[in-house]
Amino acid sequence: MASTPEGRRTGARDRDSEGRARNARPRDGLGRPLPYDAQGVARQPEGVVRAPVETVAEAQALLDAGKPFHAHEVFEDAWKSGPDEERALWRGLAQLAVGLTHAARGNTTGGARLLRRGAGAIEEWAARTGRKRPYDLDLPGLAEWARALAGDVERGSVVEAAARAPGLRGV
Template structure:
């Protein structure tokens, strides 16, 4: 068992919600990386927000456009966890795309490429199984093509981070 410093104990006390569940209260940067306690970070997305699918897509797109794919992933994760069972794979796939972009922007070649491809496959698989061409106005084929192209670019770049804002996908296709 490791030692516990007073600072660590204080931080752990702050990292619990009112029901005693663990919550990481450390500030984070725009790509979701933890910063030291007390540092100025980017406001986090509130957890457990129930949004309509249209609200989810719009909010996630705003975050992606702002270069905050980690935060967009949290929005998709809320939809995945609160939405109907039959749509969870769609939202999980979209969350994987956002996390893949997050890793690519951090310079993580393996994680970025893997999650981008996994998310692309998940979204396409869900669409094929559901028999829906453009769920909630999303462009699944365009998203899959974007993700696979970015995964290839990430591998070619060999660890050079991508610009998350510049490489953000258009969830509903070309504007």
């Protein structure tokens, strides 16, 4: 496949082994696509089924390393492969991680919106299920962290992902 001088591929779209469209471009630590010939950050494998405690541990390590986009992918795997009654929890956590991603990229509106949406989702799930600390996650603390960060972002704070990463088991 040919490339343009800017590094874009021409012709057919990138596809995985099953024929699904997949962007094969390398990505930086915040998940932004880089030119095809650039050295990127290793991507998280998709579709991995993990135990919930493994999901939390892996996502926390990625958040601590300043890779919230990659943490969002770990939460997304749990959301897609977990039990139906937990999907809203994992989706809300993925929204928090991608909200931090957007905030660190400088996307004020998107970052704040996703942080608040994720906070609301995990609070709603906790209220519906009566579980405030599933898998030792501090859902009330995470919601508080997300809303505070959303406010900081809207006030113009520059967000460095690793420095503002939440502690999933205690903010």
